Amino acid sequence: MARIFIPTDTTACALGADAVAAEVALQAQSRRLDVEIIRNGSRGAFWLEPLVEIEADGDRFAFGPVSPGDVAGLFDAGFPGLNKHPLSLGKLEDIEWLARQERLTFQRAGISDPLSLDDYKQHGGYEGLKNALAMSPAEIVEAVTASGLRGRGGAAFPAGIKWRTVLDTPADQKYVAANADEGDSGTFADRLLMEADPFQLIEGMTICALAVGASEGYIYLRSEYPKALRVLNQAVATAEAAGVLGSDICGSGRDFRLQIRVGAGAYICGEETSMLESLEGKRGLVRFKPPLPAIEGLFGKPTVVNNVLTLAAASTVLAKGAAYYQGYGSGRSRGTLSVQLAGNIRRGGLVEVPFGASLRELVEGFGGGTASGRPVRAIQVGGPLGAYLPESQWDTPLDYEAFTAVGAMLGHGGVVVFDDTVDMLEQARFAMEFCAVESCGKCTPCRIGSVRGVELIDKIAKNENRLANLGLLEELCETLDAGSLCAMGGLTPMPVRSAVKYFPQDFEAGLDNGPEG
Amino acid sequence: MRFPGGDPATVVSMAVRKYADVPGGLLPLLHEIQAALGFIPRDQVAVIAGAMGLSRAEVHGVISFYHDFHDQPRGRKTIHLCRAEACQAMGSRRLEAHVKTRLGIDYGGTTGDGRFSLEPVYCLGNCACSPSIRIGDEVYARVDADRFDALLDGL
Numbered sequence: 001m002a003r004i005f006i007p008t009d010t011t012a013c014a015l016g017a018d019a020v021a022a023e024v025a026l027q028a029q030s031r032r033l034d035v036e037i038i039r040n041g042s043r044g045a046f047w048l049e050p051l052v053e054i055e056a057d058g059d060r061f062a063f064g065p066v067s068p069g070d071v072a073g074l075f076d077a078g079f080p081g082l083n084k085h086p087l088s089l090g091k092l093e094d095i096e097w098l099a100r101q102e103r104l105t106f107q108r109a110g111i112s113d114p115l116s117l118d119d120y121k122q123h124g125g126y127e128g129l130k131n132a133l134a135m136s137p138a139e140i141v142e143a144v145t146a147s148g149l150r151g152r153g154g155a156a157f158p159a160g161i162k163w164r165t166v167l168d169t170p171a172d173q174k175y176v177a178a179n180a181d182e183g184d185s186g187t188f189a190d191r192l193l194m195e196a197d198p199f200q201l202i203e204g205m206t207i208c209a210l211a212v213g214a215s216e217g218y219i220y221l222r223s224e225y226p227k228a229l230r231v232l233n234q235a236v237a238t239a240e241a242a243g244v245l246g247s248d249i250c251g252s253g254r255d256f257r258l259q260i261r262v263g264a265g266a267y268i269c270g271e272e273t274s275m276l277e278s279l280e281g282k283r284g285l286v287r288f289k290p291p292l293p294a295i296e297g298l299f300g301k302p303t304v305v306n307n308v309l310t311l312a313a314a315s316t317v318l319a320k321g322a323a324y325y326q327g328y329g330s331g332r333s334r335g336t337l338s339v340q341l342a343g344n345i346r347r348g349g350l351v352e353v354p355f356g357a358s359l360r361e362l363v364e365g366f367g368g369g370t371a372s373g374r375p376v377r378a379i380q381v382g383g384p385l386g387a388y389l390p391e392s393q394w395d396t397p398l399d400y401e402a403f404t405a406v407g408a409m410l411g412h413g414g415v416v417v418f419d420d421t422v423d424m425l426e427q428a429r430f431a432m433e434f435c436a437v438e439s440c441g442k443c444t445p446c447r448i449g450s451v452r453g454v455e456l457i458d459k460i461a462k463n464e465n466r467l468a469n470l471g472l473l474e475e476l477c478e479t480l481d482a483g484s485l486c487a488m489g490g491l492t493p494m495p496v497r498s499a500v501k502y503f504p505q506d507f508e509a510g511l512d513n514g515p516e517g
Numbered sequence: 518m519r520f521p522g523g524d525p526a527t528v529v530s531m532a533v534r535k536y537a538d539v540p541g542g543l544l545p546l547l548h549e550i551q552a553a554l555g556f557i558p559r560d561q562v563a564v565i566a567g568a569m570g571l572s573r574a575e576v577h578g579v580i581s582f583y584h585d586f587h588d589q590p591r592g593r594k595t596i597h598l599c600r601a602e603a604c605q606a607m608g609s610r611r612l613e614a615h616v617k618t619r620l621g622i623d624y625g626g627t628t629g630d631g632r633f634s635l636e637p638v639y640c641l642g643n644c645a646c647s648p649s650i651r652i653g654d655e656v657y658a659r660v661d662a663d664r665f666d667a668l669l670d671g672l
Contacts, residue, residue: 011643014658046645183640185601191642223548223585224597224641226654261541262548264583267639281543282575283582299540341645343606348645371607380602384639416644418606430605434639440582 002035002080005053005060007110009042009195010227011188016067017050023071024052028080035080041196043110044350045097051110053092054080062089097366102328103352104316104336105309109196115234117242120199126244128318132207133252140211141167144314146322148334153179153270153307154382154411154487156333156400159314162304165294166212169302176208176217176256177279177298177305181263181270183222184383186342186414190308192350194221194228197312198235202245202258204311207318208304209256210249217256218298220275222263232260267384267438271486272305274440285440286486307412309338330356333399343380343416344370353398360394363417374419378427378503382411384434385491387498388418388427407498409491424503429457431495435480439488445480446489452476453496460507470500470507528553529561533568543569543579547586556587584636592627592634594672596620597651600637603644608661612648615662619669632672 006021007013021037028035045051051064052074063074066087077085089095103109112119120126132140145160166174178201182190194201205217221229236258239245247255261279263269269278273287276298297303313335317325325335333355339362341348346368353362363369363379370376378388387408389396396402403410418427432453439446456473460466477493484490500507532549536542546565550557557565557580566576580586598616599609620628620635627634643649646658650665657668 010641010656011646011658014643014649014656015646049646182642185599185640186603186644187640188642188644224638224651261544264544264548264585265638266583278544279541281541281569281579283578342603343644343647345645384602414603414644416603416606422606426610427602427605430602434601438639 002033003038003055004035004080005038005040007042007049007051008039008114008227009049010191010225011046012042012049012051013227015046015049015065019068020050020052020066020071023068027071027075031075033075033080038113040112041108041110041114042192043092043098044106044192044196045095045347046349047347048089048095051089054082056082060092062092062095063087064089097347097349100366101352102336102354104325104328105193105200105312105338106197106350106352108200109192109350114196114198114231115238117199117238117244120197124319125199125315126203128315129203129206129210129244129250132210132318133250133254137167137211137213140207140318143322144211144317147317147325148322148329148332149310149313149317149325150333150400151307152309152313152338152412153272154184154409156410159306159310162294162306163208163211165292166214166302166304169295171302173216173299173301174212174214175298175301175303176205176212176214176311177275177303178205178217178219178308178311179270179272179275179305180219180221180225180228180308181275182225182308182412183267183270184385184412184414186380186416187340187383187412188342189338189340189350189413191225191228193308193312194225195231198231199239200312200315201232201308202235202239204314205258206245206249206256207314208306208311210254212302212304214304215255215257217258218279219258219260220263220269220279221260222270223265229260229262236260266440267434268440268486268488271488273486275305276303283440285442286488288485328354330354330397330399331401333401337398337410337413339398339413339415341367341415341417344372344376344419345417346371355399356397358395358397359389359415362398362415363394367415367417370417370419372419372421374421376417377420377422378418378424378499380416380418380427380495381414382409383414384431385409385487385494386411386414387494388424388502389498390502392502407494409494424499424506425457425461428496428499428507429454429461431492431499432457435488435492443483443485443489445483446485446492449476449480449489450492453480453492466507473500523553525554525558525561526564529564533565537568543571543576544583547580551586555591555593556589559588562588590627593632594653595634595636597636597638597641599639599641599643599647599649599651601640601644603640604648607647607659609648612650612660612662612665616650616665619666
């Protein structure tokens with residue numbers, strides 16, 4: 001029987017993958033062909049979605065992007081056998097965009113049915129847990145520390161140090177909390193992983209639980225990801241039934257119960273202390289630190305809060321060893337970075353490469369420039385709180401320290417490309433507006449300052465006391481930067497200042513007409 | 518008023534029984550009530566508070582803090598339009614103007630026939646194929662004015 005793979009991923013389906021699957025089933029039936037349609041995860045090559053694959057001679061061959069209207073023609077050309085239809089992309093592993101990546105975390109994404117535990121194990125899954133079960137908690141923590149793994153949520157804090165703190169804090173109850181509140185615009189790596197390879201997150205969390213002595217865990221998933229929720233719910237149930245999660249994991253006598261909690265549309269709940277408040281059933285107000293969540297976290301107990309990709313990477317570290325993971329990367333940024341190419345980009349999607357590649361290599365090499373065909377003007381890296389980078393900064397290598405050195409941040413690896421029609425004053429205004437909408441309201445610079453920021457930028461746009469108001473805007477940014485409790489208020493100035501600094505001409509509009517003209 | 522999901526008092530009493538002893542159970546409880554009724558009726562806040570051992574202010578505070586929760590009836594389907602940067606880079610500001618004109622409502626509004634509510638959303642995780650919208654639980658990619666009209670006409 002011919003096996004046909006059609007992704008079930010959110011983006012693939014947003015581009016019509018369900019309709020393609022239905023049409024493939026219909027065509028196969030009317031042509032009396034015996035086929036099995038497997039709804040796999042996505043490879044993350046979203047510019048090729050819906051990407052349909054077949055198996056031949058032990059290899060996978062791809063066709064894409066396939067629309068429902070293409071399906072009859074594909075069958076006419078010999079599909080699901082090998083054929084030379086214009087949509088044929090040849091051997092999947094020869095597609096350069098994928099072949100040039102170094103996939104560790106996303107090694108399994110798109111290969112098989114995300115909910116098949118057998119497939120997961122066949123492709124190296126649960127090797128990490130098996131190794132971890134033979135190690136002491138301190139040895140697991142040591143492996144994670146030695147791997148150089150740092151938090152992928154944005155703050156880049158060494159994971160091993162966080163785990164060590166929780167391990168060393170005595171308590172009757174400890175927790176592992178996966179931050180799956182991936183709210184940054186331009187990011188979808190967590191979503192892709194959860195939809196394509198959910199067991200990897202579950203395995204990583206279980207390893208973490210063994211390392212720190214936690215018996216309960218939560219995945220805090222944003223409500224904007226309904227498909228990921230369905231996949232995770234089923235994956236947790238499957239893992240429990242198979243004995244790799246829940247009571248007496250793999251007969252070890254250790255328990256780890258995992259619950260999924262759904263957020264409610266608040267960006268701020270991606271901030272770790274706000275997330276903990278939300279998990280406790282409260283408003284997502286940011287907490288003061290200290291105490292650190294590793295010492296007093298969820299319900300006041302020691303808690304590891306890590307991003308989805310951080311926990312997932314722990315399974316690779318334990319499966320292949322710290323040295324293997326540490327062998328990738330540049331400087332103090334070890335392992336791989338999952339870059340998400342987004343916005344106005346010709347070949348958008350998930351690009352996993354070792355730290356150290358330049359932004360230009362990613363956007364021009366992988367991304368192929370803009371979707372509109374116009375010149376790239378600005379690139380926002382690291383989400384809505386990240387800087388807008390002008391061309392002079394595109395050769396910056398993608399590593400945490402290099403980005404900090406140019407006044408930017410890598411964050412969660414989101415790369416949003418804008419062409420030359422972008423109005424950077426509008427983008428700066430949006431940064432302030434977003435902060436006003438999403439501020440938790442706890443501290444004044446963020447809550448009020450963001451509103452004043454919008455007003456100031458509106459005045460600058462109308463050329464009211466432009467120079468004086470630009471000065472005030474900078475002062476306001478200083479206040480937000482220095483006086484906010486968390487990154488929401490503290491980093492909102494980053495996109496605003498970079499827009500003003502590197503694209504000053506956009507803040508001069510109306511100069512000829514205004515009183516200062 | 519019609520409640521498609523059943524009698525509010527019954528829905529709420531079943532939900533509070535399920536979540537009263539769950540640590541941090543207020544969010545899943547509110548999600549469940551809203552999924553059944555479409556909103557969280559104000560006159561049920563006291564019931565929820567009593568059952569969860571919270572004050573009415575605490576429950577109201579949570580409902581009003583989160584964008585997802587509503588204390589007024591909503592349209593049968595919610596259209597979430599992404600306002601975030603990746604979509605902006607692909608023309609979502611034009612799409613936003615078109616959608617508001619076509620539906621005749623602003624964000625937070627519900628069409629006169631009760632079919633649709635319109636809400637902003639800040640990212641649907643579909644950023645490589647922007648602009649994105651979500652209708653119910655379905656996400657749609659590369660949406661321009663024509664595609665939006667076609668989607669709406671097909672519903």
